[in-house]
Amino acid sequence: MSHAVTADQLHKSYPGGVKALDGLSLDVRAGEVFGLLGPNGAGKSTTVKILTTLARPDSGTAVVAGHDVLRHPERVRREIGVVAQRSALDPMASGRDNLTLQGRIFGVRGTALRRRVGELLDRFDLTGAADRVVRGWSGGMQRRLDVALALVHRPGVLFLDEPTTGLDPEGRAAMWAEIGRLAADESMAILLTTHYLDEADRLAARLAIVDGGRIVAHGTPAHLKEELRGDAVHLELRQPPDEPTARQVIALVPGLREVALDGRRLSARADDGAAAVPAALAALESAGIGVAAVTVARPSLDDVYLRHAGRRFAA
Amino acid sequence: MSTSVRSDPAAGRPAAGNPGVPVLRTLAAHTWWMTGRRLKVLAKQPAFVVIMLVQPAIWLFLFGNLFRRVVELPGFGAGDYLDYIVPGVVVMTAVSSNMWAGMGLLEEIERGTLNRLLTTPVFRSAIMNALVAEQAISTAVQVLAIMLLGLLAGADYPGGVAGLVVLLVAALLLGTVFSALSNTIGMLVRQRETIIGVNTLLLLPLTFLSSAFMAESLMPSWMRAIADANPVNWALDAARAAMTADPDWGVVAVRCGWLALAAAAMVFLSTRTFRAYQKSV
Numbered sequence: 117m118s119h120a121v122t123a124d125q126l127h128k129s130y131p132g133g134v135k136a137l138d139g140l141s142l143d144v145r146a147g148e149v150f151g152l153l154g155p156n157g158a159g160k161s162t163t164v165k166i167l168t169t170l171a172r173p174d175s176g177t178a179v180v181a182g183h184d185v186l187r188h189p190e191r192v193r194r195e196i197g198v199v200a201q202r203s204a205l206d207p208m209a210s211g212r213d214n215l216t217l218q219g220r221i222f223g224v225r226g227t228a229l230r231r232r233v234g235e236l237l238d239r240f241d242l243t244g245a246a247d248r249v250v251r252g253w254s255g256g257m258q259r260r261l262d263v264a265l266a267l268v269h270r271p272g273v274l275f276l277d278e279p280t281t282g283l284d285p286e287g288r289a290a291m292w293a294e295i296g297r298l299a300a301d302e303s304m305a306i307l308l309t310t311h312y313l314d315e316a317d318r319l320a321a322r323l324a325i326v327d328g329g330r331i332v333a334h335g336t337p338a339h340l341k342e343e344l345r346g347d348a349v350h351l352e353l354r355q356p357p358d359e360p361t362a363r364q365v366i367a368l369v370p371g372l373r374e375v376a377l378d379g380r381r382l383s384a385r386a387d388d389g390a391a392a393v394p395a396a397l398a399a400l401e402s403a404g405i406g407v408a409a410v411t412v413a414r415p416s417l418d419d420v421y422l423r424h425a426g427r428r429f430a431a
Numbered sequence: 432m433s434t435s436v437r438s439d440p441a442a443g444r445p446a447a448g449n450p451g452v453p454v455l456r457t458l459a460a461h462t463w464w465m466t467g468r469r470l471k472v473l474a475k476q477p478a479f480v481v482i483m484l485v486q487p488a489i490w491l492f493l494f495g496n497l498f499r500r501v502v503e504l505p506g507f508g509a510g511d512y513l514d515y516i517v518p519g520v521v522v523m524t525a526v527s528s529n530m531w532a533g534m535g536l537l538e539e540i541e542r543g544t545l546n547r548l549l550t551t552p553v554f555r556s557a558i559m560n561a562l563v564a565e566q567a568i569s570t571a572v573q574v575l576a577i578m579l580l581g582l583l584a585g586a587d588y589p590g591g592v593a594g595l596v597v598l599l600v601a602a603l604l605l606g607t608v609f610s611a612l613s614n615t616i617g618m619l620v621r622q623r624e625t626i627i628g629v630n631t632l633l634l635l636p637l638t639f640l641s642s643a644f645m646a647e648s649l650m651p652s653w654m655r656a657i658a659d660a661n662p663v664n665w666a667l668d669a670a671r672a673a674m675t676a677d678p679d680w681g682v683v684a685v686r687c688g689w690l691a692l693a694a695a696a697m698v699f700l701s702t703r704t705f706r707a708y709q710k711s712v
Contacts (some may be wrong), residue, residue, distance in 0.1 A: 130711065131710075131711055165712060168550045169550060170546055170549055170550055170709070170712055171709055171710075171712045172709050172710060190552060193551055193552045194552050196550065198547065198550040200543055200546055200547060202543045203543065204542065204543030204544050204546060204547035205542075205544070206542075206544060206637065208472040208473070208544065209468070209471060213471070217464060217468055218551070221461070221548075221550075221551045221552060221553045222551065222552065223466070249475075265547070307536070310617055351459070363654075366439060407633050
């Protein structure tokens, strides 16, 4: 089986006529980290809720870990681990009690359960606080326990719904490191939703951009960025140039295209930005146009998002 | 707890996990874990436990003194008012405690713990019935405390232990009707205000449209007609029939049977609400 998750044409509207999903399809391969990227309200959480059997789609089908989510939800539930967008712990129970109960529900018993709980507490650096009620824990610790809970039964598919939202930078870095370690485990597929571009870029092997309840683009981060064809080259000129002259000069530089001039700021795209810069500088200097600064940027997912969703990404 | 052991085909039976373990035993285990989880939280709130025990004591004292002389009314039919209101206070306590079960459910929804549990193989009915069982256990403690307090204040229980057992069973069945009703409302409307409103609206009319504090024979006839259809009054009829020196077991069986049916129906209804929840979540 090569696909851990397959969703086909999911539609869902909420009472009151809010359309959450409008024909969303995706597939997550076994063992990979798949990122679902989009702003709040795009349909990421609804997708996760349907794939984790919490909600039912109005139409469409989904298969998770080899089981149909509508026909055999109870089989799906045995195979998945779920970290919801908001922490979902028993606040009055200790970390150990939270983990132990979760393990029992999945049929882990006795010594095996005790060992697994201890192992997860260690791995998530929670052993010191294990026997205190989680209400007093920091947000980062609670979030790590959420992930530990989802792993107690060694699921084949893990859903992480915005795992770093609300964490401070330190907590986010720790969570990224942990997700990175999880990703190395090739027996587990991970579906990660996020509204952070850098998070998707860093963690996901493949990703899909969701907008308005549909996938508007998908592929590897590198592939999506390549679709933009090349690097962005920005030149800061010393003073506003004579526009026709500047355009004429720059048009003769090989490799540059999509030239835009905005005051002192000249932008263009190049297949190989670094190679195009010296020629551009030489051409401008010889025409008497001084350059104050040059930047060459690889296209970011922000650019990808702009192109596919038609607007800037505002998380 | 007549119905916590019940299979739940439509709402997702955890199959195949432990082959060989019968479904009913798994369901019982799940219900027990889910209940234990809630009782642990209750045990960490001693102030709440104290209030839970003091409140019925106040009712027993307050109503016992306020209405002490109603037994002198011609046709009341009881000798001592304290004897008369022990079942009344028990039943009122059962209703007033259990009708808040839905608040626990709303808390589970707000904390995200309900959604977390729903994505695991735990029985849906175990989640719901744990709230009912939690209430039943605290109701049992309250009922025993009231019986003991009554005894200390000088109440007579001519029906003996058998009579008190019937009172306890009737209170638990009645409590289940109301806790499952409260869960149903909580799941469908998901608003604290609605539960508070319904409870405030129902508690006093249900209590006073029964023989809790006033003999039915002294009620206006239209009230008596309503009381006959009031589950609170079924519990009192059963208890009063069993708590006399010469118990009428026929009345006990019939009234407890109705209560059990009502409890089973409410519990069934409450577990069906997961379908509505799944649509709106």
